[in-house]
Amino acid sequence: MKLVHPPRADHEVAVPAAERDPSPSRKLLWEAGILVLLVLALIFVAPTVLSGFRLNLLGRFLALSIVALGIDLIWGYTGMLSLGHGVFFALGGYALGMHLKLQLPEGQIPEFFSLYGVTELPWFWYPFYSFPFTAVAVVLIPALVAAALGYLVVRNRIRGVYFSILTQATTIIFFNFFNGQQRLINGTNGLTNFQTLFGLDVNSSEMRFAVYVTTVVAVVLAYLLCRWLTSGLFGRILVAIRDDEPRVRFSGYDPTGFKVLVFAVSAALAGIAGALFTLQTGIISPNAMAVPFSIEMVIWVAVGGRASLVGAVLGALLVNFAKSLLSENFPEIWLFFQGGLFLLVVLVLPDGLVGWVRTQGRQLWVTVQLWRRRLANTSPA
Amino acid sequence: MLTAAPTATRQILQTQDLTVSFDGFKALDRLNFSLEEGELRVVIGPNGAGKTTFLDVLTGKVKPTRGRVLFKGKDLTKLKEHEISILGVGRKFQTPRVYQNLSVRENLELSLNPNKRVFPTLFGKKHLREETDALLETIGLSHKDRVPAGLLSHGEKQWLEIGMVIAQDPDLLLLDECVAGMTDKETEATGELIQSLAQSHTILVIEHDMVFVRQIARKVTVLHQGSVLCEGTFEDVKNDPRVIEVYLGSHKAKN
Numbered sequence: 001m002k003l004v005h006p007p008r009a010d011h012e013v014a015v016p017a018a019e020r021d022p023s024p025s026r027k028l029l030w031e032a033g034i035l036v037l038l039v040l041a042l043i044f045v046a047p048t049v050l051s052g053f054r055l056n057l058l059g060r061f062l063a064l065s066i067v068a069l070g071i072d073l074i075w076g077y078t079g080m081l082s083l084g085h086g087v088f089f090a091l092g093g094y095a096l097g098m099h100l101k102l103q104l105p106e107g108q109i110p111e112f113f114s115l116y117g118v119t120e121l122p123w124f125w126y127p128f129y130s131f132p133f134t135a136v137a138v139v140l141i142p143a144l145v146a147a148a149l150g151y152l153v154v155r156n157r158i159r160g161v162y163f164s165i166l167t168q169a170t171t172i173i174f175f176n177f178f179n180g181q182q183r184l185i186n187g188t189n190g191l192t193n194f195q196t197l198f199g200l201d202v203n204s205s206e207m208r209f210a211v212y213v214t215t216v217v218a219v220v221l222a223y224l225l226c227r228w229l230t231s232g233l234f235g236r237i238l239v240a241i242r243d244d245e246p247r248v249r250f251s252g253y254d255p256t257g258f259k260v261l262v263f264a265v266s267a268a269l270a271g272i273a274g275a276l277f278t279l280q281t282g283i284i285s286p287n288a289m290a291v292p293f294s295i296e297m298v299i300w301v302a303v304g305g306r307a308s309l310v311g312a313v314l315g316a317l318l319v320n321f322a323k324s325l326l327s328e329n330f331p332e333i334w335l336f337f338q339g340g341l342f343l344l345v346v347l348v349l350p351d352g353l354v355g356w357v358r359t360q361g362r363q364l365w366v367t368v369q370l371w372r373r374r375l376a377n378t379s380p381a
Numbered sequence: 382m383l384t385a386a387p388t389a390t391r392q393i394l395q396t397q398d399l400t401v402s403f404d405g406f407k408a409l410d411r412l413n414f415s416l417e418e419g420e421l422r423v424v425i426g427p428n429g430a431g432k433t434t435f436l437d438v439l440t441g442k443v444k445p446t447r448g449r450v451l452f453k454g455k456d457l458t459k460l461k462e463h464e465i466s467i468l469g470v471g472r473k474f475q476t477p478r479v480y481q482n483l484s485v486r487e488n489l490e491l492s493l494n495p496n497k498r499v500f501p502t503l504f505g506k507k508h509l510r511e512e513t514d515a516l517l518e519t520i521g522l523s524h525k526d527r528v529p530a531g532l533l534s535h536g537e538k539q540w541l542e543i544g545m546v547i548a549q550d551p552d553l554l555l556l557d558e559c560v561a562g563m564t565d566k567e568t569e570a571t572g573e574l575i576q577s578l579a580q581s582h583t584i585l586v587i588e589h590d591m592v593f594v595r596q597i598a599r600k601v602t603v604l605h606q607g608s609v610l611c612e613g614t615f616e617d618v619k620n621d622p623r624v625i626e627v628y629l630g631s632h633k634a635k636n
């Protein structure tokens with residue numbers, strides 16, 4: 001380091017800087033404590049409070065919150081708005097779905113093939129007999145597809161709305177392809193009617209609970225991964241890319257690698273979410289790749305709060321619970337509600353719920369405290 | 382690192398017949414320019430003389446239509462922006478471009494990071510505390526290290542961006558109108574900072590503010606219509622009839 005003024009009285013500068021630090025290790029301890037409490041509540045309290053049906057819903061929505069984390073990583077932090085995460089979600093779902101369909105006695109192939117007169121299992125199904133292969137595929141197939149797509153797009157400096165359009169076009173291509181391939185993957189019907197996993201009935205309550213716990217653990221791991229990626233120098237660069245990508249190049253960074261990596265990680269998270277969701281709903285079909293679902297994912301993050309990981313999880317859970325409550329009671333109004341919600345977020349809560357709490361909410365709290373103090377001071381006098 | 386003999390100086394930057402044409406308009410027209418190692422050079426010129434385009438070419442933002450840019454013997458015209466930056470060319474933009482949502486400290490850390498590839502950045506050592514503290518001291522922002530850069534005053538942003546460029550430890554510093562919008566006092570302090578930086582860096586300053594040019598200039602290059610009009614000391618250039626005509630002539634035309 002060549003410096004003009006040699007660091008004068010270096011230790012003198014360092015001490016007050018350290019004092020001003022709001023003790024990051026203590027904050028981290030609080031965060032870890034809250035996280036542990038939440039996990040314990042989800043695993044031990046939720047099953048006793050919620051009905052089996054609600055618990056299953058909670059499990060599904062927790063799976064969806066993993067996609068929301070991935071979307072937040074690329075949109076909230078890095079500024080890449082993907083309207084095509086349904087593809088990665090479905091790829092993960094299909095990978096696990098194929099493994100589930102292959103839980104058959106020796107020599108049999110999944111029943112739907114007979115509809116199309118297919119007697120021989122298509123070649124690409126064979127590796128999915130193996131669970132370890134499937135588990136890796138759930139993560140790696142979406143990640144590799146995203147990395148390849150991301151590299152081609154990002155390297156050519158395509159960003160902003162053009163990136164979004166390309167991701168949306170990708171969903172349409174994948175949707176049409178999967179929809180049309182009856183003889184390979186049952187086309188528009190998708191994969192359903194799953195029976196067993198590891199030799200256990202997937203519909204037994206023990207299995208359901210095990211899947212639920214797995215989902216909770218997966219959400220925590222996904223959260224920690226995103227937390228690690230978005231903190232520290234790497235996370236700062238993501239934010240810098242979001243705010244002023246051309247400037248980042250002049251700071252000596254090539255944004256391509258950073259963007260491709262987070263896009264692939266985010267797709268891998270979507271794949272995991274898709275697999276866990278499929279296991280809990282019992283079906284994966286090309287509908288998961290339809291355009292509306294990918295846009296819904298973006299709405300969850302917008303409602304919860306961009307660039308806040310807690311916001312992404314919260315948004316996914318709240319919007320989906322609202323959706324299930326409303327569509328149970330008034331099936332026809334959900335879409336209007338969703339549209340209204342999106343308008344509300346854009347107009348009133350541009351930074352989502354968490355953003356509101358951070359700014360206006362905090363202000364409100366300070367004002368209330370101020371009034372309370374004032375009242376306390378005036379009343380005795 | 383470069384170690385030039387004290388007597389014989391070496392050329393660190395050289396352009397040959399550099400031409401940039403935008404739809405037929407020549408922003409740079411066969412520009413031949415050279416800079417010696419350790420030099421502090423000021424480039425002036427009326428609006429539209431091609432000053433900022435010149436920096437755009439040096440940093441890889443604009444590819445020239447013709448000609449070469451040699452930096453430490455390497456042709457920069459084939460390289461991408463980040464490669465040029467890593468090679469040792471640092472640029473301070475005309476309007477301050479700092480990362481608004483990152484704190485002052487984070488802005489500096491991002492620029493200080495010794496290995497800027499993806500995985501070293503992710504897994505590498507993250508606390509560059511001493512270096513950052515020293516830099517904060519240099520640019521006088523120690524007391525604001527946790528403030529988001531977007532909340533700084535204009536002058537402070539300018540200083541932060543100068544700090545970010547210094548953090549990259551470049552061999553050649555390009556400063557584009559770095560005192561624009563500063564108060565007189567800030568301008569003078571910036572002048573002092575640049576002069577002390579000049580002891581260990583080669584610096585190319587592009588400037589409009591003549592008081593500031595007089596404060597820092599050793600050698601001045603005047604650009605006009607994309608090529609060099611004249612070169613010399615501030616006094617020489619000030620009294621050159623061609624320079625007077627270019628500046629006063631354009632003023633007359635405006636009035």
